[in-house]
Amino acid sequence: MTLKMPQPEAAVLARRAAIVAALRRIVPGEGVIADPDGLRPFESDGLTAYRQPPMVVVLPETTEQVSQVLRWCHDEGVKVVPRGSGTSLSGGALPLADGVLLGLSKFNRVLEVDYDDRLAVVQPGVTNLAVTQAVEARGFYYAPDPSSQIACSIGGNVAENSGGVHCLKYGLTTNNVLGVELVMMDGEIVRLGGRHLDAAGLDLLGVVVGSEGLLGVVTEVTVRILPKPEGARALLIGFPSVESAGQCVADVIAGGIIPAGMEMMDRLAIEAAEAFVKVGYPLDVDALLIVELDGVGAECDHLIDEVTRIAEANGSTTLSASRDEAERLAFWAGRKAAFPAVGRISPDYYCMDGTIPRRRLPDVLERMAQLSAKYGLGVANVFHAGDGNLHPLILYDANKPGELDRAEAFGSDILRLCVEVGGVLTGEHGVGVEKRDLMPDMFGEEDLAQQQRVKCAFDPKGLLNPGKVFPTLHRCAELGRMHIHRGQVPHPDLPRF
């Protein structure tokens, strides 16, 4: 691997036995895992190119245990990495050799559902899909729907501010969470937000969502639930060029329509998906759009007509509208299977996640094609078209020497390109370790320092999930120093890894 993690502290490693014993006093029985075989399943998350067994795994069952574990580690100067289901695609849950891996898998209960106030109170280890399953009998659902929803945990969703294909209309995790119980690194338990809208003072909940496990450990989450729309219909539309598909997307939105989902695939992704699921995707088009409209029947029908008109005005060459639920699901089947489909045409693939202003799409795809030639690696594109969130899938073969490195370099170039055109490094997968060293491409030194000062307000010793998100580890005392006279914040011999 090309990425450096903070140097493990020999003094901490030397105390491993004592650390394990102390954790066992807090979490008895099988809740502490210390044998090498037991640690192996935890050595990586969804970013499987990076592996590191943790020093020890602890699986607490109560908030009080989480608090005690954190307080003990805080007092003893031991690092902690929180983990939900380990599906992070950015290495957010990558363990540290000298760190405790704190898993929340035993926090797996839906505590309460309140249909009058339209919310559910759940423990962080509950999977995203399980929240919907707990409320669907009454016609409700939890809106954010990452593709990993059968596996990923709500705690992980909160930490990553995860999205899904429906987030253009229904929002990301942050727009659907009302409150959390949070245990800070020193063991203090706080409740942020609640069952009402908007904070009394500062919106601390807002900054905890998306903080990638660096500010505190989430031990309870209150989410909003929504009534399921009466129905949904989808359109499958082929275009002769990416430009015309992109223009269609822009015209739909400028026309006042916010579809429930709007996904685009490029030629390679279409071919791979069709070869895999055989649902009748057109193979003679350069771009395929899936547009889903939901709501009452009159709404769906009206919008199907509107979007059809806009697509035809933009030169669509094929267009079909779903007539029933089976057909709607068939339209989606190829898109939903796009990752495994690409996995069939290439031994390995590497999924990127930048966002761009949509108007720059043709440009960006053109430059991506040039990079693809330069690195000698193929790239397939699936794309949350409505909100400009690109998922280029870089094809490579890890068994061929140097290909992983080339794939990573290609990926970094794509993300730099996203930033260059006015976009961002990550739309939903998080920075983690993967994009950590690219942060200075998007943020200046003071921007990053200001974010780290917020980290210091929650975790002054920097013990929670270090080595993630920020490329340089600053000491809080240094960050807090003020330099009133204009000029550069000094940056002496800070550890850079």
Added chain:
Amino acid sequence: MRPTTEQEVRDAIADAIRSGATLDIKGGGSKAAIGAPRPEATVLDLSAIAGVVDYDPAELVLTVRPGTPLAEVEALVAERGQRVAFDPFDHGPILGGTAGAATIGGVVAAGVSGSLRLSGGGARDHLLGLRAVSGRGEVFVAGAKVVKNVTGYDLPKLAAGSRGRLFAITEMTLKVLPRAPIAATRAVAGLDPAAAVRLMAAAMGSQAEVGAAAYLPAALNHGQSLTLLRLLGFGPSVAARCRMIETLLGAHGAAVALDGDEDTACWAALRTLAPLAGDTCLWRVNVPPSGAPSVVTALEPLGSRWLFDWAGGLVWIAFDGDAALVRNAATAAGGHAMLIRAPEALRAAVPALHPPAPGVAALEERVRRAFDPAGVFETGRF
């Protein structure tokens, strides 16, 4: 002080750090009468940091400087069939000022969202990115100018509701949304508060996609309470959903239809809180919707006037009685109460913001110091 450039804002803050002065950030000053009086603070007036930087309707983003009048921003996006998605309201009249004085910076920094917040999200949900000068006198950016982004901490969330206590915003990027072509309201008269809240919960839980829900008690509506449900969208859809809501309301009496101008006027009155005009102390209480009736049952016999917005999640109370009664009722219902309008003497004694739990208060304090170590923005207002 009325800086005209970001550099002048930096200089003003750096000078204040050196001299130990405190700065009271002001946009349009329309909410200046919220919070404790602060005679010692120097006013940092950002109304000249104004103007639209970039607006691309198809990308749903608007970048604007904070001193831009809200009215100007709303007119600009309305021209392209869009709206400021958190539906800010005009507080001018209720605080004894004029309408239209608010700036977009003030509205966002105060985290003020109107009736459509219930379905469309609040100021916090639509602030995508910002540039600001911290209490350290340093410029920083956070968030971004695209609608979907998780790169780094979501510091813009802290800006919405920061009320001038963290940094001076010098540029902000907001998500805008299409303006629904049709809005219609269906109402039913005569329900008591508990029945109204149950009905609004049923409507919000239905497939009718209710956009806003409010309740005017009998005292504010010619002796007969009114439960209001607003539906927005495309014509055929709104017509179909109105029928669904009429069926739901039918169980409680004849549904009243408010269409076109009547619909507009009804929600415009809520936007300026006209039914509670006057100079009684005004409280804004955020609670879980089902908790709303308990808040007003406690206070109504003591002479309060009140109404519900957000299906009960927002209770406006005009009440001159003991502040502790309001705060206790809000706490008991699982929410919080903010003092919006009050005479100076009361504002000096009663904090505008609901006092947080000790652990949260300490954390808030550390977060404020993270942006403003010297306390330049600690005017004692909040």
